[in-house]
Amino acid sequence: RSGPVRAGGVALTNHLILAAGVLGTTGASLRRILRSGAGGVVTKSIGPSPMSGHPGPCLAVLEDGILNAMGLPNPSSEFTEELGAVAGEPVIASIFGGSPEEFKTVAGWFAGKVSGFELNLSCPHAEGYGAALGSDPSLVEECTRAVASYNLPTWVKLTPNVTDITIYGRAAERGGATALVAINTVKAMRISPELRRPVLGHGYGGLSGNAILPIAVRCVYELYEACSIPIIGCGGISSARDVLEMMMAGATAVEIGSAVLSDQQIFRSIERELYAPDGEDPTTIVGCAHV
Ligand code: RRO
Structure with a gap:
């Protein structure tokens, strides 16, 4: 089955969402993933x-994940031209800024052109952006409030690189978030002994993929216990079993990122397994997520 699913105010066609940053730079690639x-x-x-x-x-591709420090490459407002290719489809704009005012400006470019926003308050290697704001609860609340003022679905993607993620989840909830997305990448580093330097030019970066699934499950579970808005689980999911595990932790829907890079048909294969004709609806099996 792939019927209508609601998550944090957005109407989706199933529970499986492409995560931010992966193949989301052109309208054509977004449309291909939807298809x-x-x-x-x-x-x-x-x-x-x-x-x-x-x-x-x-x-850098590691044994059990991917380490990146892309550095927020993006064409800014020009990106809105790409959205013609996916008009009317369930597209969420991931946005970032250095202040609540900048978040509001960027959200304004997309209002009316997308199904909702995902505030990126969680990039681990972005000076002045990302986790620099996302590890200050009052900035999380203010940035969320600035974007929620458009009265569109407003998801907030949180960083795992804090001692207590629930502080930031509750701050986003106070600011008017309609869902929490957990998690962005885990701050990490590898060094090549042969080259005698870090494998990334930036030094450290963000780890994604299978290695971070247990961290993501723990974060989703803690947020589910502490907050009352829906949680979108993200981090290391690559199978229908991983999706069910995230839902048992409390996720209403999930995002898949790294796994798409090695298998562009992964949505179709997980969808087939998750919604097998003789299988039960996963949400009724799990039956615990916030709706
Ligand atoms: O572009 C990036 O380097 C990046 C971002 Br914006 C993010 O949110 N998370 C990440 O791991 N990389």
């Missing part, structure tokens, strides 16, 4: 002015 079985898609994060990203290498 390949995704119930919704999140764009690459867009900010107040164009950025070219950090010096390379920006991405």
Whole structure:
């Protein structure tokens, strides 16, 4: 089955969403992922002015995950031109800024063109953006309030790189968030002994993929216990079993990122397994998520 699903005010065609940053830089790639079985898609994060990203290498494939320090590369307001290709589809704009005012400006470019917003308050390697704001509860609340003023679905993506993620979940909830997304990447580093330097040009970066699934499940569970808005689980999901695990932790829907890079048909295969004709609806099996 892939019927209508609601998550944090957004109407999706199933519970499986493309995570921000992965293949979300053009309208054509977003449309291709929607056609390949995704119930919704999140764009690459867009900010107040164009950025070219950090010096390379920006991405390293590890045994159990991916380490990146892309550096928020994005074309800023010009990206809205890509949205014609996915008009009327479940598209969520990932946005970032350095202040509540900048968040509001960027959200304004997308209002009326997307199904909702996902505030990126969680990039681990973005000076002045991302987790720099997302680890200050009052800034989380103010940025959320600025974007929620458009009265569109407003999801807030949280960083795991804090001692108590529930403080930030509750701050976003106070600011008017309609859902929490947990988690962004885990701050991490690898060094090449042969090259005698970090594998990434930036030094440290953000870890995604299978290695971070247990951290993401723990964060979703803690947020589910502490907050009353829906939670979108994100981090290391690559199978229908992982989706069910996230739902048992309290997720209403899930986002899939790294796994899409090695298998562009992953949405279709997870969808087939999750909604097998002889299987039960996963939400009724789990039956615990906030709606
Ligand atoms: O572009 C990036 O370097 C990046 C972002 Br905006 C983010 O939110 N998380 C991440 O791991 N990388």
